[in-house]
Amino acid sequence: MVNFWRHALAFPLILFFCSALIWAVAGVLSATLFFSLALSLRWVFFMRYLTALDHWLADPEACVVPNGTGLWESVFGRLNKMARLQREEREQSSAALRHLEQATSALPEGVVILDQSDRIEWCNPLAEQHFGLDGARDIGQQITYLARQPEFVQYLTVRDFSEPLVLRGARHDGLTLSIKLIAYSASKKLLISRDITSFERIETMRRDFVANVSHELRTPLTVVNGFVETLSDMPKLDNAMARRALHLMGEQTQRMERLVNDLLTLSKLDNALNALKEDTVQAPALLRTLYEEGLSLSAGKHVLRLEMESDCNLLGNIEELRSAFSNLISNAIRYTPQGGEIVLRWKECNGQPVFSVQDSGLGIAPHHIPRLTERFYRVDHSRSRETGGTGLGLAIVKHVTIRHQARLEITSEEGKGSTFSIVFPAKRRLSLPEENAD
Numbered sequence: 182m183v184n185f186w187r188h189a190l191a192f193p194l195i196l197f198f199c200s201a202l203i204w205a206v207a208g209v210l211s212a213t214l215f216f217s218l219a220l221s222l223r224w225v226f227f228m229r230y231l232t233a234l235d236h237w238l239a240d241p242e243a244c245v246v247p248n249g250t251g252l253w254e255s256v257f258g259r260l261n262k263m264a265r266l267q268r269e270e271r272e273q274s275s276a277a278l279r280h281l282e283q284a285t286s287a288l289p290e291g292v293v294i295l296d297q298s299d300r301i302e303w304c305n306p307l308a309e310q311h312f313g314l315d316g317a318r319d320i321g322q323q324i325t326y327l328a329r330q331p332e333f334v335q336y337l338t339v340r341d342f343s344e345p346l347v348l349r350g351a352r353h354d355g356l357t358l359s360i361k362l363i364a365y366s367a368s369k370k371l372l373i374s375r376d377i378t379s380f381e382r383i384e385t386m387r388r389d390f391v392a393n394v395s396h397e398l399r400t401p402l403t404v405v406n407g408f409v410e411t412l413s414d415m416p417k418l419d420n421a422m423a424r425r426a427l428h429l430m431g432e433q434t435q436r437m438e439r440l441v442n443d444l445l446t447l448s449k450l451d452n453a454l455n456a457l458k459e460d461t462v463q464a465p466a467l468l469r470t471l472y473e474e475g476l477s478l479s480a481g482k483h484v485l486r487l488e489m490e491s492d493c494n495l496l497g498n499i500e501e502l503r504s505a506f507s508n509l510i511s512n513a514i515r516y517t518p519q520g521g522e523i524v525l526r527w528k529e530c531n532g533q534p535v536f537s538v539q540d541s542g543l544g545i546a547p548h549h550i551p552r553l554t555e556r557f558y559r560v561d562h563s564r565s566r567e568t569g570g571t572g573l574g575l576a577i578v579k580h581v582t583i584r585h586q587a588r589l590e591i592t593s594e595e596g597k598g599s600t601f602s603i604v605f606p607a608k609r610r611l612s613l614p615e616e617n618a619d
């Protein structure tokens with residue numbers, strides 16, 4: 182404020198003082214002339230600095246901040262400082278941005294930034310390769326105009342990004358991408374693409390190997406098993422040792438056969454190219470058949486009950502569902518001591534069809550439960566072998582469950598029993614027996 186009065190009053194006071202002095206010495210005309218001239222000069226002086234300031238404001242980058250005197254010197258000095266700070270901040274931001282761009286360019290994954298309408302805002306060189314984009318030309322373009330695979334378009338449309346999308350033959354044959362979308366603000370998304378071609382190739386080789394080995398083993402096993410059965414049935418074979426040996430050989434070949442069959446089933450379920458063949462599954466009828474089979478497997482050793490709380494049908498694959506359900510039933514029978522109770526239940530929970538098998542058997546300690554569906558994972562090895570288990574039953578159940586977008590729920594208490602439930606999504610529920618997939 183003091184500054185303001187100093188600058189505001191200094192010139193008028195000097196001007197009035199000088200004009201009064203001239204008036205006293207040289208008369209009123211000279212004083213008026215001096216007054217007008219001084220004011221005009223002051224006006225020109227102001228206009229010069231104002232024009233210089235206007236010129237600089239019009240294009241601060243192109244010219245330097247002008248120099249001035251008096252109050253103008255202070256104004257231009259401050260502007261100069263502000264401009265310098267701004268320039269430094271801008272340089273720092275561009276350096277950080279360049280750094281970030283270099284880091285994302287070096288990422289082993291493709292990165293595309295999309296706006297709320299799925300238009301490309303930025304992409305790194307690897308994303309350009311994966312989707313055939315041109316970072317300079319395609320900015321602002323809708324990504325689905327450039328990457329048009331139907332699965333990819335659907336993935337973006339459905340907007341369920343919980344699971345990554347596997348895109349085969351993405352840009353050219355043989356390229357397999359794993360694609361994940363991550364929303365990082367209300368309107369922006371990061372599209373991350375990873376080349377999983379070699380991983381897929383190894384996975385296919387592993388799957389083919391297991392399938393081929395299992396297939397190759399099946400024929401010799403069937404032949405050996407056939408001969409073992411024929412020999413055991415021969416009436417003249419009275420040597421007890423030979424009979425016992427044949428009995429053991431028969432048991433082991435049958436076990437190997439079951440193992441081979443389970444491995445083949447798993448390799449089919451495991452193959453992403455083997456799409457689920459869906460149809461109407463008459464669930465109540467299927468359960469009744471499985472209940473009958475359960476009764477014969479239990480051979481009167483357990484109390485088996487079938488509780489039908491729903492009559493809804495299911496959209497799914499009958500063979501796969503039969504395999505999963507019967508694995509759960511056979512487990513309940515094998516891991517429940519004689520006299521125990523087993524309940525097969527078909528019900529609905531919040532519109533979701535649920536198949537469950539409850540037993541009063543051995544139960545499972547909590548730390549085993551998360552690992553039960555791993556291949557060959559067993560809580561009790563000897564019991565599994567004794568009862569003819571392959572260690573693959575729950576792995577099969579898990580795969581069938583995933584292929585039907587269902588979930589497997591396991592509750593168990595050691596010494597009291599277990600309940601295995603498959604909860605299907607509501608969209609798989611078909612209310613009338615005659616209702617079909619469409």
Ligand code: ADP
Nearest residue numbers: 512513516559560561565570571572573574575
């Ligand atoms: P297995 O052929 O050995 O039964 P599974 O994959 O079917 O293989 O089951 C894995 C393991 O889970 C079994 O070895 C067993 O220890 C345990 N298990 C499965 N079902 C039950 C059950 N109903 N009660 C107790 N334990 C079970």
